[in-house]
Amino acid sequence: MTVLKVEGMSCNHCKMAVEKAVKAVAGVESVQVNLDKKEVVVNGSADRAQVAKAIEEAGYEVVG
């Protein structure tokens, strides 16, 4: 399980946009965004850097 801290996810549309972007990354089995905690939790064998890149490309800032 990989947990990324992400800034800028303010509503359910953001949540869906990030989940969709992360799901498209090779090796991702599942993804869950927690808006309150500002966390993106990813399961699978995906490369963390690639997940982070997908989130950034969707317009959000990975801070941790």
Added chain:
Amino acid sequence: MTVLKVEGMSCNHCKMAVEKAVKAVAGVESVQVNLDKKEVVVNGSADRAQVAKAIEEAGYEVVG
């Protein structure tokens, strides 16, 4: 021109969702969401109550 004050629009996805919902109301010629001012500006002959209903149904609160 009709201006509605709307709570809950936090990001560009919200802006697009509200604009799409309002555009579908009969009589609406154009619509512009201002996130900073929390305002939805509508041009056309649409009924204000119907515009408000469309915004509420999209998940946002019309407060004025």
